[in-house]
Amino acid sequence: DAVEEAAEDAAEALGPVVGIVMGSQSDWPTMRPARDTLRVLGVPHEVRIVSAHRTPDRLFDYAETATGRGLKAIIAGAGGAAHLPGMLAAKTRVPVLGVPVQSRTMNGLDSLYSIVQMPRGIPVGTFAIGEAGAANAALFAAAMLATTDAELAERLDMLREAQTASVAEEPDDL
Amino acid sequence: DAVEEAAEDAAEALGPVVGIVMGSQSDWPTMRPARDTLRVLGVPHEVRIVSAHRTPDRLFDYAETATGRGLKAIIAGAGGAAHLPGMLAAKTRVPVLGVPVQSRTMNGLDSLYSIVQMPRGIPVGTFAIGEAGAANAALFAAAMLATTDAELAERLDMLREAQTASVAEEPDDL
Amino acid sequence: DAVEEAAEDAAEALGPVVGIVMGSQSDWPTMRPARDTLRVLGVPHEVRIVSAHRTPDRLFDYAETATGRGLKAIIAGAGGAAHLPGMLAAKTRVPVLGVPVQSRTMNGLDSLYSIVQMPRGIPVGTFAIGEAGAANAALFAAAMLATTDAELAERLDMLREAQTASVAEEPDDL
Amino acid sequence: DAVEEAAEDAAEALGPVVGIVMGSQSDWPTMRPARDTLRVLGVPHEVRIVSAHRTPDRLFDYAETATGRGLKAIIAGAGGAAHLPGMLAAKTRVPVLGVPVQSRTMNGLDSLYSIVQMPRGIPVGTFAIGEAGAANAALFAAAMLATTDAELAERLDMLREAQTASVAEEPDDL
Amino acid sequence: DAVEEAAEDAAEALGPVVGIVMGSQSDWPTMRPARDTLRVLGVPHEVRIVSAHRTPDRLFDYAETATGRGLKAIIAGAGGAAHLPGMLAAKTRVPVLGVPVQSRTMNGLDSLYSIVQMPRGIPVGTFAIGEAGAANAALFAAAMLATTDAELAERLDMLREAQTASVAEEPDDL
Amino acid sequence: DAVEEAAEDAAEALGPVVGIVMGSQSDWPTMRPARDTLRVLGVPHEVRIVSAHRTPDRLFDYAETATGRGLKAIIAGAGGAAHLPGMLAAKTRVPVLGVPVQSRTMNGLDSLYSIVQMPRGIPVGTFAIGEAGAANAALFAAAMLATTDAELAERLDMLREAQTASVAEEPDDL
C-alpha cells in the first residue's frame, strides 16, 4: 500500500536506515518477518546475506561502512555458533539487534547463548529464538527510530493498538 | 569529572532520557554498572525500583508516563520469573532493554528465558546475565541515542577506542 | 449430562467461580482439558483470552474484578516468556494456577521457568507443561473448592475412584 | 504477637488446617518460611517430617488421615527425586502444594521436574525452588482459605499492602 | 522357540523371578523390549501396569508381596514425574531397575531425573531413556541372576557374542 | 565391629564379591560411602583405581578377570566424559553399577549422561550423582546378593528398618 511504497521509495532515494543481515539463505524464512514488519511500518531497509564464517571480510566491510551509509540499526540473524551479531557489534557503533535462528540439534539454544552472552563492552540486544524474535527486532528498531520520528511513532502506536484490538474476548471454538 | 557533572546537570534541567529500573534493592549491585556507564558517557538518567509483582501499579504508571517524561530508553533488570521488562514493554512504545539478574537457584537461566522469549508483537532487547548485561544495556542505550547525537557518538567512539587500546598484547604474568 | 448442564446453569445464575484465561487463541487446545474437567465436575466457570503483552489493561481489569465477581480460582495458561499468571497474581488475592504452554523452540521450558520461579511474596501454583497441566489445574481448583463443598468433594472422589478403576492389570497387547 | 498466639491456640483447639511436611531434617531451613508465613497470618498448622522413601507407610498414613483431621492444604517440600508431594496427592483429595528443595548437584532442577511434571489425573501445585517457594506455598494456602474466610482475607490483604508499601522508590546506596 | 517356551513354562510352574511394571498402557511400547529380552534369555517374568499416582495401593501391594512371590528383580518404567521405581524401592528389598520413559514435553529428562536422583538410602538402578533402557534393564536383570545360574550365564554370554559378531566391518551402503 | 571384621576376613579368605573402582584418586571422597556401606553390611569387597583413559589396559584386565575372581558386582565411579562403567560393562558379564562423580564445570551432568545413556545391548545400572549414588550403589549390590543370601537379606532389612526408625516426627529446631 501507500506506506509500503513510500518506504521503498525512501530507501531508494535516501538509502536504508535499517540493515537486515543473516548468515545464510536458510535463515531467510526466519528473518522474513523482520523485513515484513519494517515494510508495514514504512522503515527504509535493506536485506543482505553476510556469513561470519564463510565471508568474514564481507562482515567487516558491512560493519565498517554502516555509519557512513546512514544505518541506524542492524538486525542480524544467525544459528548454531552464531557469531554474526557479536562480530558486527565489535566493528560498528550502530546498535545491533540479534535474532537467534532455531538450530536443528539444539533448537536454537546454542544460537541464543552465542548471541546474548556478550562480554562487557560490546552489546547485542537479543530477541526470542526464531520468527517471533525477527519480527520483534524489527519492532524494536522502529521504536528506536520513533524516539526521534513522530510520524513513525504514530504508525507504531497504530500497529500496537490494532494488535491489542485483535485479541478476541474468548477462544474461537469454545 | 566534567562530563559526569554535565550529565547530572542535564538530567536535573531536562529530565532523564534513560530510566534504569529494577525489581528490588537486591538487584542494585547487578544494575549499578548500567548507571556507571551512563554517567561516564554523560547520558541523563534516573534510577528506580519498580517491582512487577509487588508494585504492579507503579510499573504501569512508570510505563504510561515514559514517553511524556521524555524517556528514550528503559533499562530493566529482574531475576527469576522476571516479568518487569516485558510488562513495561507491553505498556509503552519506549524501547525496553532487559537485563537478566543472576538468580540463586538457576544462575539466571530463569531470568534470561523470562525476558528474552517474548511473543511476537512486544519486543524486549535482552542482554547477558548479570553485570556484563547491565553495562552493555547502558552502552546499547547510548548507541541508540548516538544515532542522533553526534557528540555522544564521539564520546562513545572514544570509549570504544580506549577499550580496544586497553587490551594488552600478552597476559600479565606469563 | 445432568451435572454438566447444572454447572452451566449455575454459572449463568451465580456467575463463575473459576476463570480460565490464556494468552492467545493458540493456547486453547492446551487449555481445553481444563474446561472439560471443570464441566465434568460441575464447577461453574468462564473462559477468556487475556494477553499480558498485547492486552495488559484487560489483564489488570480481569484481576481487579476477580474477587468482586466471586472468582475463587484463576487458571492461567501462557507460553514462552509467560507473564500472565504471575501478573494476575500480582493484582489479586484470588489463587492463580499457572499452566505452562508448550512453546515451539524450548518445548515449554521457558514457559515453566517464567511461571514457577515467582519471587517470594506473590505465589503461582504451577502445573505440568501442556494439556496434563491444564487438566490438573482444573482438578486442583476443584479440590480447593471441595474443601468447603461436600457435594463437589464427593464428585471429585468418584472421579478419582473411576480413574483408579480404569487402570488395567496388564498392558493390552501383551 | 496476638494473631500468632491466636493461631497457636486455634491449632491446639481445633487442629491444624494446613500441614507442612518435608522429606528430612535437612529440608527444614528451606521450609521454615512456610511455617513463619502461616504463623504471621494466623493459620493453624502442623509441621511433620515424612520421607517418601524412608517412611513410605507414614506417608500413606498422613495422606489417608488428612481429610478426617480437617486439613485443607498440605505443603510438601522435597529434594532430588522428590516423590513426596506427588505421592501424597495420589492418596488424598486435599490440595497438595509442592516445594522443590534446592539439591546439591542439580540446584533443585531435579526436585522441580520431579514435582511439577505430574501426569494428568493427580495434580500438585508447584512453587519456586527453595525458600521463596516455601513462603509462597504458605501464601497460596492462605489465599485458598481466604476464599471462605473474610478475616483471613483481610489479614492477607494487609500483608500484601505492607509488602507493596515496603518497596522503596530508589535503591539504598545510589 | 524352545528356550522361550521353557521360560513361559517355568514362569507358570515356579512363578516369575522378574517383574516388569509400568505406569500406564502408553508405556508398553517402550517397555516391550524388556519383556522380549527376558523371553529370549528364558527368564521367567510377569508384566503388570502399576500406576504410582492412580493406583498407589496397588503399588504398595506389589512391592510388599515381591519377596514372598519370589521376585529377584523389578523392572519399572515410568515417565514425567516418574515416582514408580523409587516408591517400589522404598517398599521392598528386591532390586528395582528404573527405565525413564520418553516424555512428550521434556524428552524424558524429567523421567530420568525423577528416577536416578534417589536420596541416600533407597537405590534405583537407572537405565537409558526409552527402549534402549528397557532392553538393557532386562539384560542387567539377567546378568544379576546369572551370577548364581550358570546356564543363564551361558545363554547371556552367547547373546553377547552374537551381538559382537553382528557388527559389520564397514557400513552397508559405503 | 564383629560384622565388619567378619567381612574383612571373608574378603581375605574367599576374595571379594564386589569391586569398587574409580577413575582417579580425586573420586575417592565420592566413592568412600560405597565402601563404608559394604563394610557395614559385611560384604567382602575390594577398592581399586582404574582409569579408562590413562590405564585402558588395566580396565580391560580388570573386566576380563572379574568373573574368574568371583566378583558378583562392580561399582564404578567416574566424572566428566565418564567411560569407565560402560567400558567395564562392555568387557564383562558381571553387573556394573555406575556412579556419576560430580564434575566441576557441569556439576556431574556430563558424568550422568556419559554413564546412563548406554546403547541397547550393554547395560549399566546408574545411580544418583555424587555420594548418595555411591552409597546407593553399594546398597543395590547388597540387595542383589541378598536375593540368594538370607543372612545378608536380614542385615539389609535391619539397616532399612533402622533407617526408617531414625526419621524424626518433627524437625529438630521447630
Place this chain on the structure above:
Amino acid sequence: DAVEEAAEDAAEALGPVVGIVMGSQSDWPTMRPARDTLRVLGVPHEVRIVSAHRTPDRLFDYAETATGRGLKAIIAGAGGAAHLPGMLAAKTRVPVLGVPVQSRTMNGLDSLYSIVQMPRGIPVGTFAIGEAGAANAALFAAAMLATTDAELAERLDMLREAQTASVAEEPDDL
C-alpha cells in the same frame, strides 16, 4: 573426478591416512559427509564400524595398529553414551576427532558431553553435533595434513574460496 580417483588410488597404494570410524550402521548417514569431504579433497581414507560397547576388542585393535598403519587422524562418530572417540584416544597417540551423533532422546547433548568433556591427559578434538560436525572433522583433518602438504593446502584453500564465493549477496526469494 580426477582428484577423487587419485585419492582412491593413493589409499589403495599407500594405505589410508585418515580413518573414519563409527559405533554402528545407524551412524553412517551422519558420518557420510566426512567421507565425502575427504574424497573431494583427495585425502586417502578408510571407513570402519567399531563399536566401543559391542566390539571393545576391535576398538583396541584399531587404536593399537593406527600409527603402524600410517594413520595421521581418526574421525570417530558415536551417539548417546559415546565412548568410542575417548577410548580410541586412550589407546593411540594419533589425533582423534570426535563427532557427536544426534541421539533420539537428548538430541545429541549426551553424545556431545560424553565426547568433549575428556579429563586432562587424553584429548579428543570435538566438532558440532551431526552432519555439520562430520564434514568439519574431515576439513579439520585435511587442515592438519595440509600443514605439511602444500598441494593439499592449495586444494583446501580452493575449497574455502569456492565456499566464500558461493554466498549470495541477498536471499533468493526476497
Place this chain on the structure above:
Amino acid sequence: DAVEEAAEDAAEALGPVVGIVMGSQSDWPTMRPARDTLRVLGVPHEVRIVSAHRTPDRLFDYAETATGRGLKAIIAGAGGAAHLPGMLAAKTRVPVLGVPVQSRTMNGLDSLYSIVQMPRGIPVGTFAIGEAGAANAALFAAAMLATTDAELAERLDMLREAQTASVAEEPDDL
C-alpha cells in the same frame, strides 16, 4: 630443563609453531596449562591476548599472518559468547583448537556451545571446559605435530606412559 630451554630457543630462532591466544587477561589462569604442556613437550609457541570483540582487527591480523609466520596450530580460549576460535578459523586454514573458558553465570555452557556448534564449512576442534581442555588442546596440538616429528612423538609417548604409570592401584587414604 633441557627440553624446555631447547623449545624456548627454537621458538626464538625459528618462530613459534603453536599460537596460544585468549580473549582477555582473565582467561590466562585457564589457558596456562596449555602453555605449560607445550613447554614440557618442547613445542615452540607464543602466547597472545586477542579479543574478538574488543580487538577484532587484531584478530584478523593474527589469523591472516598465521600461515606466513609458520603456525601449525592455534589454541584459542574464550568464554561466554565465545567468538574468538570460530572467527580465527574463518580467516585461516591453520587448525584452530577451541577451549571453552568457564563463565560465571553459565559455568561455560555458553562458551562450549559458542565454540563447538560451528556450521558446516569452518571447523574448530573443541576441548573440555576449563583447564583440562586447555591442557588437552596442547596435547592434541603436539599429537598433530608428532605425526611428522618422530622426536616429538617419542616425547609424547613418554609423557603418556608416565601418566599411565602415575595411576596408583588403590586410593591413598583407603
